[in-house]
Amino acid sequence: MNASAANAVSRLETVVDRASRITDSVQLSSYTIAQKTPSIALKPGSTEEIVEIVKFAAAESLAIVPCAARTKLSIGAPPTRYDVALDLTRLNRIVAYDPGDLTLSVEPGVLLCGLQATLGERGQFLPHGAPFMMRATVGGTIAAGVEGPLRQMYGTTRD
Numbered sequence: 001m002n003a004s005a006a007n008a009v010s011r012l013e014t015v016v017d018r019a020s021r022i023t024d025s026v027q028l029s030s031y032t033i034a035q036k037t038p039s040i041a042l043k044p045g046s047t048e049e050i051v052e053i054v055k056f057a058a059a060e061s062l063a064i065v066p067c068a069a070r071t072k073l074s075i076g077a078p079p080t081r082y083d084v085a086l087d088l089t090r091l092n093r094i095v096a097y098d099p100g101d102l103t104l105s106v107e108p109g110v111l112l113c114g115l116q117a118t119l120g121e122r123g124q125f126l127p128h129g130a131p132f133m134m135r136a137t138v139g140g141t142i143a144a145g146v147e148g149p150l151r152q153m154y155g156t157t158r159d
Contacts, residue, residue, distance in 0.1 A: 108139025
C-alpha cells in the first residue's frame, strides 16, 4: 500500500468506534484473500456507518471487500487491491418476517443456521444447503451464488 492509501486508512479509523475496527496483523490475517491482507477491518453496526465507510473509501480510492463469516472469500477472482475488509457480522438481525406471506428481510450478517432455526419455529425452512451452514451468512451465500440441490424445486436464494 502506498503512503497516501496508508494515511487514508488511518483516517478511516475515525468512522467506526475502536471496538469495531481491527488493525492487528494477526487478526487481519483471517481476512486474507489470495495472499492479500487488508490494512484494516471495519465492523459497522448500521447501514449509516456502511454508507460513511463507502463514501470515504471512494473519495480516497481505497479498495473494499465486504465479508462476514469469510467462508466463501476464495470463491471467484481474487481482488487486485484490498485495503479495507468491511466485516458485516454485526449486521445480523431479522428485520421483518411475515410467516403468513412467506416473506423475510434480513441483514447480511445473519447466520444461515440461526435463520433456519427461526423459520423452523413456524414449520418453515430456507431450501438452501450452503457449505459451512453452521458458520455461513445470508449475505455471503447470496453474494457467492452458492446453492444446494433443492434449488431445482424451490429456486435460488437470489430469487
